[in-house]
Amino acid sequence: MTAAKLLLGQTLAFDANPFETEPEKAARVERRGAVLIDGGKIIATGPSDTMRAAHPEAEVVDYGDAVLCAGFVDAHVHYPQTGIVASWGKRLIDWLNSYTFPEEMRFGDRAYADEIAGTYLDLTARHGTTTMVSYCTIHPESVDAIFTAAQSRGQRIVAGKTCMDRNAPDGLRDTAQSAYDDSKALIGKWHGQARLSYAITPRFSPTSSPEQLRALGDLWAEHPDCLMQTHLSEQTDEIEWVLGMFPEARDYLDTYEAFGLLGEKGLYGHAIHLEPRERARLHEVGAGLIHCPTSNTFIGSGLFEMQSLMDEGQRVGLATDTGGGSSFSMLRTMAAAYEVAQLRHTPLHAAQLMWLATQGSARSLHMEDKIGNLAAGMEADIVVLNLASTPDIAQRSSRADDIWEAIFPTIMMGDDRAVKATWINGQLVKG
Ligand code: GUN
Ligand code: ZN
Structure with a gap:
């Protein structure tokens, strides 16, 4: 037998x-x-x-x-946003404030986090997604919930506590110190257990003080085998906001680079409106750029430059960006990637789309020897x-x-x- x-x-x-x-x-x-x-x-x-x-x-x-x-390997999702997927009519910052933050507030309740984590993994399994890289919320309970659910399913996933200590509502902020301490404890608890890996997760520069970015850069230096995930250059008004907040920064990427948050094991979600220096640095370090096409059209962010980024040898993964993305399906996400590329007059072959949803994403996670x-x-x-x-x-x-x-x-x-x-x-x- x-x-x-x-x-x-x-x-x-x-x-x-x-x-x-x-x-x-x-x-x-x-x-x-x-x-x-x-x-x-x-x-x-x-x-x-x-x-x-x-x-x-x-x-x-x-x-x-x-x-x-x-x-399928979904290289950028927010499992806590499962319940607010397909929320109408906002651009990024308004969308975060109106829909995302109120929902994320609920994940301090472990029972609620468990419920949504289970729902999310059930939904995505039905769509053929076997690995994902997920943001959680600021609550360590939200990390425990998704890792516990994935472990019981024998699933390889990557997740991390989302860190934010400014420009987020009361009840949804940590501090530089607590972000460091909580993330460190979660790494000790989960990273490398069964098929689980931890990603250090500053949400994006607008919601982290320089002190928090520095603390998380230090943590990454102590745990270089962890992935680090964040958002980069998703919308033009977001970029202006960031540059106003970090007047010394050469560009958006520099707000990460200056604090030790640029590296080969970094995953930079969206990466749509990049400056030449940013592209050069991302390529030089071999960082992962994560394309989230249904999100980019749904929130009205812009058109990822797949062909020219691939031509210059960037490491690119594909993702739904649940719930900014409008679908849990990597098939639908491939279709959207095709449509975005068509709008740039650079059509993608079906083999390239299938590769992006599997190997491409796995390569961005440095897991192509496993999945x-x-x-x-x-x-x-x-x-x-x-x-x-x-x-x-x-x-x-x-x-x-x-x-x-x-x-x-x-x-x-x-x-x-x-x-x-x-x-x-x-x-x-x-x-
Ligand atoms: N930028 C910072 N946070 C988020 C998020 O939750 N979703 C998207 N699409 N962009 C973000
Ligand atoms: Zn995201």
Whole structure:
């Protein structure tokens, strides 16, 4: 009796970066492929016939024509904003004050935090998202809630206490010292436990005093294996506000750089309106730029420069930015990334979109050796996509001449119905 399972379908893996080589050549597609999983790991991949013959003991799960690929990696979310997703009509600062801060205030209540954390992980599993990097709230309880929920699901996630000591309402501010102390204690409690990692999380320069930014820069220097996440250059009026608040700063990025908050393991959400110096420094240190396209159109922030950033070799991940983003779905997020790129007249290939939602995001987290691809040795986080999940999509994909033409309608029009199954850590969580 063994727990090994052999998942059959069309397998999609990446051998190279489709922004650096011809997109179709970067991907490896097996029409009748198989993935052998056991003990939470991918043991082997290959053609179905060979794999069945080599592993007669494995339990077979046959997904027919469905596509098996790595689970989606959402590189920037705010799980506490689950309940205020799709709130109408504001730009960033108003949106934070009107919708976000009142909701985040509620997460000092552990029971409420547990409820939303569970809801959020259930919703995202239905969409095929297996790893996410989440902001929490200023309350350590909100971090305990999401890590506890993820741990019970065997899920690899990254999260951190959001630090804010100014420009936030009463009840939603910490201090430089308490942000340092609480974050440090949470690192000790959670970082490296099972599949959990901690991200040091100053929300953004407007809500952290220089003292708090310095304290968190110091903490990062003490824990360089932690990721650090924040927001950068999302809206033009936000940038003006930041530069007014930090008159000595050369640009927005400098408000992080000056305090030790620029590094290879830094994740900078949005990064839309960048100055040449900022782009050069981000590239030099190899930081992660996280593209949140549904958020950028929903809140009216601007158009990320995917092509030129990729051309200069930046490390880019893809994200929903729940709940500034208007969807939990990484399929919908890929569609929005395509649309944003179209508005810049630089269309993205379906292979590039799939890569961004898996490997690209995993690379930005420095976890590409663990998640984001279908290959032996990787963790068994797998999504199974039905390329004919609705009549609308089926009538289009049935005409497709190749796998990319078959996948693209699901990227553009698909939702949770396209996710036939989600496997996390070798366990079926949807399907
Ligand atoms: N900038 C600072 N905080 C936030 C947030 O919660 N969402 C978005 N989209 N931008 C931010
Ligand atoms: Zn965000």
